[in-house]
Amino acid sequence: MATETVQTPATPELAADVLLSVRNLQTHFPLDQGLVKAVDGAGFEIRRGKTLCVVGESGCGKSVTARSILQIVDRPGRVVGGELLFRQTPRNDDGRPDAAQHGQERIVDLAKLSPKSAAMRAIRGRDIAMIFQEPMTSLSPVHTIGNQIVEVIHLHENVSKKEAKERAIEVLRRVGVPRPEQRFDSHPFQLSGGLRQRAMIAMALVCNPTLLIADEPTTALDVTTQAQILELMRELQSDYGMAIMFITHDLGVVAEMADDVAVMYLGTVAERGDVESVFRDPQHPYTRALLHSIPKVGAAARAREKLDTIRGMVPDPYNRPGGCPFHNRCDEMMPGVCDRILPPPTTLGEHREVRCLLHDPELISSNGGTVGAAETEDASRDLATEPRPTVVPDAAGGSTPDGDARSTLLDVEDLRLHFPIRTGFLRRTTGHVRAVDGLTFAISEGETLGLVGESGCGKTSTGRCIVRSHDPTGGRILYRENGSPAVDLAQLAGPELKPYRRAVRMIFQDPHSSLNPRMTLRDIIGEPLRAHGVASGSELEDRVGELLRDVGLRPEYMSRYPHAFSGGERQRVGIARALSLDPRLVVADEAVSALDVSVRAQILNLLQDLQAEHQLTYLFISHDLSVVEYLCDRVAVMYVGKIVELADTATLYARPRHPYTEALLSAVPKPDPRTRDRRERIVLSGDVADPSDPPSGCYFHPRCRYAKPVCAEEQPQLRDVGDGTTVACHFAEELTLRGVADGASTVTTTPK
């Protein structure tokens, strides 16, 4: 396709190594309720062949910024101001990059192009390509993968059908899609999530873009798949020499991927710079707060430090605070300054820029003393060494991991949950999905047991069996309270269960769907009290008020409906409901997964406080290994309905005994850019086995890099290997596997 490029009258200046310079970008959405300034003065640079990670909480304008670059902001949004200077590689008549004209790039201001213009369209998909979060919905479900890839080639280059198909297959092969010739004719629904994202990447790369924009490309994927995709993107970047703009909310991913970082807050870039210095020496209070609020995998000390949190939440777009957008959540806010003056960008060094009045040279000179003091004090708060308040570890209920004296609260023996698969005209049962397939573990009083694994491994089903919202197919759930005889919860039904519904409670993942929108907080939290006849009338109200206070909400809120609250607050309500009956055991199913980083830290702290206060026992189900390490005393790793390893947290993270655990740990992105080049990553191939048709022998053997013939024949049983560790691997004793606690320094020996 022939393209004419609209040249801006005076060719703007662009440093030689900069591919795209975003300057004072403004993207606004005029809505009925008012003007939403989704992007409001953002500015950053993307260097050639480098990766810029844009990070921030949801609602900060990351995606809109990315879409603004391509001018594909959804209606009624529009780029209304700023510059998007892009260095466009010259192409020959066929649309390929033209080697002959190397070095004669044109500089185009994308913000000046009309969204529907031919010049803009020529850049999309060719010079700048984009991939999205959910590959399932971002690919058309009724067109084949091949069709969607070939389309890009035909749009931008003048090639024959045959050649286009060959190139598409070639790219599919390059991004690691097995049997690309066949996949070419597949529909997206026939591929797994990881393969779909690979196909999406192939589609983006097929015209050799100089910039790839990736909008949360791994957020919807499992941690092992995420590791695969991140690895692939790193490889491709060096092959294709393209720059990547990588949008994410996960600081671990940032540390893994970024050369440069831009931290966004409310439509502006709060701070930007190279990844190393931003992580080592964050200058903006928001960056610092973000970094402090994440639990880190393999943190040296297992002291239960409280996480730092950021007050409040991201304000809604109609009510942006004046002055510095962060001032109302900032611990270092200077009254009368930060709430009045919009901080200008301050350059701190090469590629380093911060928008904070604490760094404003004029303010420092005029108001020197105080500002300077605040700054130096902050600079000293180094990440690794900073002491933070700790939750007393040996308070009531004690959380010392080796508290063998503690009595067992719950004994799960050979728990099974099978769902029949019915097929055919007569709906006959032709097989079973073994969601939970012979699970055995115990939870001691007062401890927190983590349950981790990839999606589809049966974590949630296990939790639901224990709270008995599912009826287990087999096995026993023995519940003991205060030395009284054990009761098998799995055998109880109907009214017999009722007393145990008081003792075993649940916190749900989605704070939106787990609260009835048509009931007030009083009714929601009071319902269990009423159902068990614990309290009624004003007594019930007093109790609800107390519970609200316990979880950090005001008692006056009890006549409000859930819609008056944000996600984090709703999760607090859910916790209050779980606590209302003074339970012994609380099953928290991905209780913080749906929350933003800063809110997540608040809830994690709350869970810890409550545990100490009420002597609670937690079964904490999560896919997030860093959160599990932070919160749990012991961890059970599940794979396809079975436990493969169960150990004390510290032991498990430092010295995993099962190859699957090792792979999971290795896949977790570490929020420390210094270690990334030294770590050897284990990238699991393939997908989680199908629980309706698991492989023979050890379910993990097709993906295991240590697998030997016996693994395919014999199913390993869980056995004790000392250290309080039980593991289901034939070679648990022989393998020396790598953990995370000691970082990358350990040299590992790999058998085979």
Added chain:
Amino acid sequence: MTHVDSPPLTGPEPEQPATGGTAATGATGAEPAVDNTGSGGRKKGPSVYTASQWRLMWWRFRKHKLAMAGAIFLIVIYLMVIFAEFLAPFHPSDHNGAYQHAPPQRIHLFEETDDGTRFNPHVKGYAYEEDEETWRRTYVTDEEQIHPVGFFVRGHEYTLFGLFTTDIHLFGPKDPDAPMYLVGADRMGRDILSRVIYGTRISMSVGLVGVTLALVLGVVLGGVSGYFGGWIDSAVQRTIEFVRSVPEIPLWMALTAALPRSWSQIQVYFGITVILSIIGWTTLARVVRGRFFSLREEDFVTAAVLDGVSKRRVIFRHMMPSFTSHIIAAVTLAIPAMILAETALSFLGLGLQEPTVSWGVLLREAQNIPSIAHTPWVLVVPGLAVITTVLALNFVGDGLRDAADPYNR
């Protein structure tokens, strides 16, 4: 990992001064946050925090202008149903051979007399010529005949609600025997306006009664289907699919034709409503069952079960409020189908018959096209009544459906 971006309808973190407004989804998704409740930009006070579902629905419904207009129109129509005798100037079967097919009259507010103009609302009389061959009459206004009209005039006697007898009508000619045909007369010289007003009673109540029956059937069968699941559900589902796959008009026709000829009009009336609801229940049953199934999977229902709440209370306290609003919307949207069906059946002569007056019966009068060409009001007036009413019901139903779930995102 899915990131639920915490959108409160309004409402701050506890530590934060009140902000109000809506969610902060602006930049994450493809679309910036659009108002969740319809109350966002308008209501910022704390009242939105404590607003119950019905209030939120009302706020949202109120923004739907067509639906509001439709609702007001429907209120007027149902008042007509209740006060038909009072509102109609004449009895629907009052006929007058002298005014067959008389055209609509104009109301004149002022009378020109010898002493000047004076305020005296009136209609003018008719004069006609009859074509020798076709017997068709051509009416002209007789400027000389003046029939004063007014409010609260005396006319034929009627008993309102079976309670008290009166002969006061909202409006009409001051002389009860004077011709007043504001929208024309039919082939027997009956006042079409009065007949349409009386017809409203039958047509609108057929809709209501039919929908009530359908609702009972639909809620019971849909609820049973959704509650028990399994083979009962399959059986009900197959029945619904079957009923929906059969063209309804032939079925209705056959069933109404089978109503015994000896039945009185009131029996036929109920027979027809039963027949209409035999098919109408399927829509409602699907709504009930669908909501039941999706609600059963909701976390908050699981939570209620885990709270130790009894099964009955789970259904009535936790689930019912979530689908009553949907049922109300579905019911409103089901009424027009009933009205149209009754109209069609009566039009075909299979439903209600003279002397009962329904819109369908009135339209049956309009079957003869050559005569319609000369007396279009016989077709237009009842036709408009049907169309506007059904339109209003559709608007209101749409508005209710949009407002039924004020919490969706």
Added chain:
Amino acid sequence: MLTYIARRVLMMIPTLFLISLASFFIIQLPPGDFLSTYAAGMSAQNAEVAQETLEALEQRYGLDQPFYVQYWYWISNIVCCGDFGQSFEWNRPVSSLIWDRLTLTMLLAIVSTLFTWFVAFLIGTYTAVRQYSVGDYFWTFVGFIGLATPNFLLALVLMWISFRYFGQSVGGLFSPEYESAPWSIGKAVDLFQHMWIPVVVIATAGAASTIRVMRANLLDELHRPYTTTARAKGMQEWRLIAKYPVRLALNPFISTVGWTLPTLVSGEIIVSVVLNLPTTGPLLLRSLESQDMYLAGSFILMLGVLTLIGTLLSDILLAWLDPRIQYEKAGSR
């Protein structure tokens, strides 16, 4: 695909059975049985009905037997010999009366379906792409009116207008000279010249609801991420809309035929009564009025069966268009 079709056809059998049962139930509904009515009709004409004839008929339809036996006689006669019974009013076998009319009814229904699709597709797409434009409001309003206007009323209005302003009657499907002529090219052309008014009338109600379906679906699809993906590829806006959202909105749109077809057939019945078309409607109405129940029952049976086949065809079309359906339903797990 073949397994899917086979499954789908198998699932039709119980429905077919139910329809035949319902039709037979309708035949049985009026008081008395067919024979007594027949005899009454005969004696009214002062004709001597031979006792043997009556007995022969009684034997043939098993009239002295219980309901299910009668049903068995009736349905087996239909299935094996195509014998639908006797119309007492016309004194002819039902099968000689219904086929011509059913064919025309189905022809009308199919043409109306295609017309509905065509109109609804164009207008639905237009109103969704140009959401909140004047055209959108206009068509949405027209759609609402179409939804609120009974078919027969529209037919009456059209007839009135054409009579009033063009001075001609628009009833019927054929000009008088072709009325009873055998089929020829001329007759077919004549048919299509007459058909457009009933088609427009029948299609209006269906189109009104289908436009709303199309518009709503397309609005949904227009905001789907894959539309953004396509935009990010550099596609032209109109090409992109045609290839992705419109293509996807088409699927639910086609599945609506499953429920518009019964509506269209229903509409056809009433409209043909008003327009006096030589299709099922007038004869069905008349047979119902005169309680010619075998004729009426056969019509209802055949209308149901044909509608079912139409729905089947639309399902197959849908499965062919949307690979996910075969995948899910054909049980490839």
